[in-house]
Amino acid sequence: MSLLERLKRLLGRVRRWKEAGGGSEMISCEQALSAVYEYLDGELEAGPREQVKAHFDVCARCYPHLRLEESFRTALRGASGSVQSPPGLRERVMDLIARSEDG
Amino acid sequence: MIAASRSNAPSSFEEEALPHLEAVYRFALRLSGTPDQAEDLVQDTFLRAYRSWGQYTPGTRAKSWLFTICRNVFLRQRERGRRHDEIVQRHAAARGGVVDLVNPLWRSLDGVDPEGAFFRSILDDEVLRAIDRLPEDYRTAVVLSDVEGLTYIEIAEMTGVPVGTVKSRLFRGRRQLQRVLYDYAVEAGVLPVASGTRDEEGHVAP
Numbered sequence A: 001m002s003l004l005e006r007l008k009r010l011l012g013r014v015r016r017w018k019e020a021g022g023g024s025e026m027i028s029c030e031q032a033l034s035a036v037y038e039y040l041d042g043e044l045e046a047g048p049r050e051q052v053k054a055h056f057d058v059c060a061r062c063y064p065h066l067r068l069e070e071s072f073r074t075a076l077r078g079a080s081g082s083v084q085s086p087p088g089l090r091e092r093v094m095d096l097i098a099r100s101e102d103g
Numbered sequence B: 001m002i003a004a005s006r007s008n009a010p011s012s013f014e015e016e017a018l019p020h021l022e023a024v025y026r027f028a029l030r031l032s033g034t035p036d037q038a039e040d041l042v043q044d045t046f047l048r049a050y051r052s053w054g055q056y057t058p059g060t061r062a063k064s065w066l067f068t069i070c071r072n073v074f075l076r077q078r079e080r081g082r083r084h085d086e087i088v089q090r091h092a093a094a095r096g097g098v099v100d101l102v103n104p105l106w107r108s109l110d111g112v113d114p115e116g117a118f119f120r121s122i123l124d125d126e127v128l129r130a131i132d133r134l135p136e137d138y139r140t141a142v143v144l145s146d147v148e149g150l151t152y153i154e155i156a157e158m159t160g161v162p163v164g165t166v167k168s169r170l171f172r173g174r175r176q177l178q179r180v181l182y183d184y185a186v187e188a189g190v191l192p193v194a195s196g197t198r199d200e201e202g203h204v205a206p
Ligand SMILES: [Zn+2]
Pocket: A028, A029, A030, A032, A055, A059, A060, A061, A062, A063
């Protein structure tokens, strides 16, 4: 077998291995960071979601970024959820609807 | 003769719409800014929803349908009394320019907050005040996504814009909000001033 043929076969194996998601195949920091909101918002398909998750799981640079965005969301949810409707609002709404029925 | 029957019985209104009263109130409060206006908005919303209950498709998300009505009522009211400062704010937001992929805030917090827990240390009232200062379209997107958990498609349908616009409003709205909260934390002494310099707009540069 010529050297060229052996090289071609080797390259073919590397390509197939990569396509099969082999080894350290990982998306870049930029790709992970640019998808952080879609990831947190549950807007990614299963495949990309796993890739993004895999990156954040192991990347020391990006992980705090994810945590920061999570804490941001927790803060928004907590703050908005701390608000309660005024007492009797439900009754007043029901009453309004009932009165509108009477014409 | 039998009266034309509505596709949805009024009783289903109580079962499907009224359970969302709290969520609609939360949304109305963030839209209008004061409890009195929020209550008026909620009453208007539910009255309208009741009258057009026949148009609601059973099985779809009643919550998202109610939010749509709520926002429409709010926008119509605001048209009448549009305040100058909102227009100014709007332009300021549109000027946003290029946005960093890496959150500039995260750079400022690097080393100060290794756990990424920064935002949890801010008082609820401050967070709410910051939300209320966002331009309406950013505020709506952020509240519906972050607080109420609506999907991009639901928000796009509600606000009548493409999904791409929803994404960019969320991105810009979140970043703007984060910067306001960061500045507040520095002013309040919760965080030390970042070692970076400040540019002419007052944003901390890494
Ligand atoms: Zn990374």
